[in-house]
Amino acid sequence: MNTETGRHPGLNLGSGHAEAHGEAEALVFGFWVFMMSDLVTFGLLLATYVTMLDNLAGGPGPKDLFELKPVFIETLVLLTSSLTYGMAILSLKHDPGRRVQPVLAWLGLTLVLGLAFVAMEAKDLHALLAKGGAPQRSGFLSAFWALVPLHALHVTAAALWLMAIVAQVWRFGLDTPVKTALLRLGVLWHFLDVVWIAIISVVFLGGLA
């Protein structure tokens, strides 16, 4: 292994977890690479959305469809979930007794926030349909429906993964595979924040400004 750069990006487990580091290095770096590939997907969907802004085909546009308040609440929920995820990692790293409960408690809170985000998002999309904002209506709406629900789908997948990891904690305790999985999920979870910020800025804030 090339020694100079022997540390993986993102969250670190800190002292006392050396055995996890070697494995984590390649795994977390690999996951970063995956995220960057995914970021290209989202970037291109955003670019598609921008090019489709005028393709309304006589249908409703951003100002007819979007509401700021639910998006605002969703943003707060998602940002807060990032903080709670960070707290989970901190207690994984620093809890003096290496206890499982604080980690699980923070992860549970993160999961609740994540699922709440998805639920609110689903409600918004449902409301959009009622306003005549179905994806079949126009190119613009198609682009919207490819972009925003894909993010929600990512959050759902992340929540599913979180549940699978919690099940692994229950089965194996906080062993090395669980720790490295938590590191990777952390990258995904925070990364979804970054994507969401791009989405709200271009789609909602930009559309309603």
Add this chain to the structure above:
Amino acid sequence: MSAPVETEDETGTPDGTPQQELRSYLWGYGLSLLLTLPVFGAVAWDWLPRAALWWAIGAAAVAQVAVQFRFFLHIRLKGQAKEDLQLVLFTALILAMMGGGTIWILHNLDGRMGGP
């Protein structure tokens, strides 16, 4: 790998005490809220003219992304493994070329077709 010694985190400084790390996360959270709330307010109550508003949204978004990378994803400019930063910057370059190119080309085509 090596035994658990005085580990350094990716900043090249010794792993912070739990308090320091907690403070870092709270800073990140605080900053991201600070970059979110005013923008939403500005859009909700039309504090600025439209063009200025767009610039403000864009600037806040870029700053926000930087905050997320710095405090939550722990990507920093100095002291850490170089390939991570390189990876992120290369992705940004690719995105700029692909996204920017797409918007440029499609806009150009739109213009030459007399718009939609």
Add this chain to the structure above:
Amino acid sequence: MTLSGFLDAALGRLDWNALPFWEMVAHPSASSIINGLIASGAAGVMVLGALVTVWALTRYSLWGALWRDWLTSLDHKKIGIMYIALAFVMLARALAEASVMRTQQAVGLGGGFLSPEHFGQLFSTHGTIMIFFMAMPFLTGVINFVMPLQIGARDVAFPLLNSVSLALTAAGAALVMASLLLTPFSIGGWSGYPPFTETGYSPDVGPDYWIWAVTLSSLGTTLAGMNFAVTIYKKRAPGMTMFRMPLFCWTALCVSILMIFAMPPLTLATSMLALDRYLDFHFFTNTGGGDPMLYANMFWLFGHPEVYILILPAFGVYSEVISTLSGKKLYGYTSLALATICIAVLSFTVWVHHFFTMGQSASLNAVFGIATMLIGIPTGVKVYDWMLTLYRGRVRLGVPMIYAAGFLMLFVIGGATGIVLANPSLDYVTHNTLFLVAHFHNMLIPGLLFGMLAAYAFWFPKAFGFRLEEKWGRRAAVSWIAGFILAFFPLYGLGLLGMPRRTVAFFEPAYLPFTLVALAGAGLVLFAFGCLVAQLVVSIRERERRRVPAGDPWDGRSLEWSIPAPAPEWNFAVLPKVETRDPFTEAKEQGRAYRSPEDYEDIGMPRNSAVGPIVGVAGFACAFGLVWYMWWLASLGALLGLGAMLARGFVRDTVRVIPAAEVRKAHEGWLAMVHATPRIPRHEENTPANLGHAIPASQEEQ
């Protein structure tokens, strides 16, 4: 539920019309019978091949071995070999299709024998297969096999992911094969341009087959690229710095980066087309605010980097082959590495040259035209470096070198026509003509296929422990080169005469001589493929005479030649410490090669896993269900794949430890054998005397 209701739900839109002979039975006519017979013949060959395979596996009770030693294996070498086997099978089909198309155009003056739909399916499957299921698996397989050996690693970074990538690619290939039996495939070309491929114009299953096959391949390729990139970044042997890596690894690294960033636009383009077709979205439709031009843009955002994904690994292979078979170190290593990086980055800046004629402004076209011409510069650097490596080398004209020589000359011609096409105003004249077809075949056959075939001949002994037969190999190489020239140079002429590509029939007699010559070329190419088959058969039958157990049949320069042939599961008994470029050559010259290591350690290798094959089956089931609207099957496949991945999270026993004593026994035994093996000079390397123990070029008598 009534029976018909049940059948509708179970079979979706699958009915008798899907069978390739149904049309000629239902509506017999001269045309439908000829086309039906050809299509049924092709389907018959495939079914027969599958049946013979199943029979042989059963007859010789090989199912267990197939499952244990191959399908569930996570060994990067075996996965690489399976990729290459897949590539050869698909190459056979796509070549057969090419020959039928050449035959059609040779008799196509005023008609011919194929229906336009049949011809359309042929060029669509030919292109799709050659790109996604021949070229991509071939190069992925070669990288998989060679790269970890060259950087001194025991496996790739993520062995399970490797198996999953292979399974996804194979599932896509299986889907294309399934379309032979349950027709039709798309007639929208390998690039699947809407609005033609939208439901309005292509309501049948064809574009859906294309969409899902390509999507599966695209996902598999993205994952493979990530795996390779992380392997190169994190798994190099001690001392193997980036600028000590063999050049093939540099090309592998750049290719993986291209895969990581260029595959998402393809996945997006096919997914958006799928949303249009399945859920009535309006991305690329003519109506409802759709924009077909967005598709062209998105597709070629992938498509151009893809060209370099295809060509760079061959550049790497040629670098290794030319240097090794000239007995010289690679000339201008650093410039070759930098040129590779330049090409990789520039490849993201030129995609518009695939649609210069779409209507954007001249100044926009000019930007991309200039960017395109710029790529000629690093590519030219490479050609000079290769020539200067040959210069004053002791060149051996073995099979890989024949391919390399053919490549050097033909590729420069192809490159020159590329510079012609890079000029937007000239592109307007030649766009959508056979000139373009000639150009990209001229780049991809010498620049990809010859490279892969050279790699196949070059590294085959490392994979299986014996050399390939030379005579059939030479016949194949020379026929490939001559066949290619005959088949494609006339197409430049046809293009300049104005013959459009993808044309089933023509009415201009002046085209005829060219299409006839091209047919002869296609015949020669088929013969070349036959030679490859003969070579393999002969080589396997006479393998005892060609064994190279000492592992270094060609006086190799990099680490993979310092280990036994076939390579052991763990690759390196002890991870090598690298201090220079061409480490094995230096070790041989200084007498440090084949020394016993001071100590052995336990080696952990990944255990077999069924997750790969399960994901492959799940992916195929899901895609097949989507194609035919069998929603139950699609959901079942999706759930199976998801379940396999979740379940894998609960598997903790993933590493098999090979005790140090076992490694010591194997390695010391091999070393003793090597020391007892006579060393041979280069001019005996194609004789039975070659047991894989080479006298280094510098020590040979001059």
